[in-house]
Amino acid sequence: MDKVGVGVLGLGFMATRVHLPALRKIPEAELIAVSSRSLDKAKMFSEKFGAKVYYTDYVDMLKDPKIDLVFLCLPPNLVASIGLEVAEAGKNAILECPIAETLEQADRLIQAEKKAGVRLMPGHCLRFTPSFVKAKELIDNGEIGAPVLVYFVEFVPASTLAIQWGPGSWIWNKERGGPVPTMTVFSLDLVRWLLASESASIYATIRFLDLPQFGGTLGYNVAIITKFKNGTIVINENSGSVVPSMEKVRLEVVGEKGNAVVAEGGTTTVLYGDKEEKQRWDFPVKGVEMWGHRQQDRHFIQSILEGKEPSVTLQDARKALEMSLAVLESNKTGRSIHF
Numbered sequence: 001m002d003k004v005g006v007g008v009l010g011l012g013f014m015a016t017r018v019h020l021p022a023l024r025k026i027p028e029a030e031l032i033a034v035s036s037r038s039l040d041k042a043k044m045f046s047e048k049f050g051a052k053v054y055y056t057d058y059v060d061m062l063k064d065p066k067i068d069l070v071f072l073c074l075p076p077n078l079v080a081s082i083g084l085e086v087a088e089a090g091k092n093a094i095l096e097c098p099i100a101e102t103l104e105q106a107d108r109l110i111q112a113e114k115k116a117g118v119r120l121m122p123g124h125c126l127r128f129t130p131s132f133v134k135a136k137e138l139i140d141n142g143e144i145g146a147p148v149l150v151y152f153v154e155f156v157p158a159s160t161l162a163i164q165w166g167p168g169s170w171i172w173n174k175e176r177g178g179p180v181p182t183m184t185v186f187s188l189d190l191v192r193w194l195l196a197s198e199s200a201s202i203y204a205t206i207r208f209l210d211l212p213q214f215g216g217t218l219g220y221n222v223a224i225i226t227k228f229k230n231g232t233i234v235i236n237e238n239s240g241s242v243v244p245s246m247e248k249v250r251l252e253v254v255g256e257k258g259n260a261v262v263a264e265g266g267t268t269t270v271l272y273g274d275k276e277e278k279q280r281w282d283f284p285v286k287g288v289e290m291w292g293h294r295q296q297d298r299h300f301i302q303s304i305l306e307g308k309e310p311s312v313t314l315q316d317a318r319k320a321l322e323m324s325l326a327v328l329e330s331n332k333t334g335r336s337i338h339f
Contacts, residue, residue, distance in 0.1 A: 001068075004030065004068045006023060006029050006030060006031050006068070006069050006070075006301075007064065007070045007071070008031070009061065009070055009074065010035075010072065014073045018293050019094075019293065021049075025288070025294055026294065026297060026298045028301050031050060032052050032066045032067050033055055034046050034049070035055040035056070035058045036054075037056060059085070062089040067091060068304060069093065069094070070091045070092070070094075072086065074096065076098045077105075079099055079100065083095055084109065086120075087112040087116040087118050088112065088116060091118060092119045092300075094122075094123050094300055095120055095122050095317070097122050098182060099122050101176070106314065106317065106318040107318070119303065119310060120314055121314075122314060124296075125291050125292040125296045127312060128293075129290070129292040130290075132194070134281050134283075135194065135253065143259060143271055144255025144256075144257055144260060144273070145256035145259065148254055148256050149233050149234075149235075149252075149253075150233070151235045151237075152187050153236075153238075154183070154236075154248075155246050155247055157242055157243060158211055158214060158243075160244070162214035165217070166217075169217075171218075172216070178218045180222055180238075180324070180327060180328060181321070181324040181325070183220065183222075185321060187236055188224075188226075190251075191226070195228055195230060196230075197228040197229050199228055199229070199323055200228060200338065201336045202323060202330055203224070203225045203330050203337075204328075205330075206220065206327070206331040208220055211241075218240075220238070220239065220241065221241055222236070222239070223237055224327055249266070259272055267282060267284075267285060268281070268282050269281045322339070
């Protein structure tokens, strides 16, 4: 096998704006099918991206012998349930994150993967983002010594989120945490990976804002303090309430030497080290490469072709989900959650 046959299930924002465009740039991938409950949408995107066939019932797509890998671009509750069917059908899959709404659902996915002998990789794309990959390399090489303090900020414009998830979407359900699990799980996984350590405790507070100007979406503002078992303190700030001019993503890691690594967006990494002048790396990436989606998708496809385990596992996704659920619990109780 020199190519992997791909099927894409769910034709929302992540499928049509991210994964399907990324697949065009991956020579080892062959788009076999797309699936949506909407016949018009399935037909339109099949033609746009050159899929050989389209389905309105995903069960039929899972029976297609030409498909080796399925992209599950669905809400967490559907990823958790349909992911079981994908595994039972003997298909590998990339699962959008969070992979589930509960740890019990995540555990069932892990068991299904083992039983079926397939590979289910969570889409924790920040591990493949160029600026963060470089930051990880510098940390692992000891350029700053052991990390002692991490600061991560992600401000996403409310208008951008309203385009991705329209009013009435599942993600605006405040009783289920609103956007918080989905929008924090990626950076929580990122710091686990950067530090190669596990969280010891989390304290968090959340403030939601109703946004009638966008038709009824929900703004969120989150502050998280995590203490890791290696002693590192991590501060996360996430907001989905800001105007477009406030959009930013920034990572700062201070080490015991007093040196620091800073990643600005997905394209720049700076080392404040022993040399008088700071060292800077710029990565000329854009589109589906800026936040690591193409790199992530290709990594998984190559893993399948080579018969190797992917670098990100369902256990990683479960850990990140556990942390995001602790964020909700801490906000609800006003207490630190210990692991």
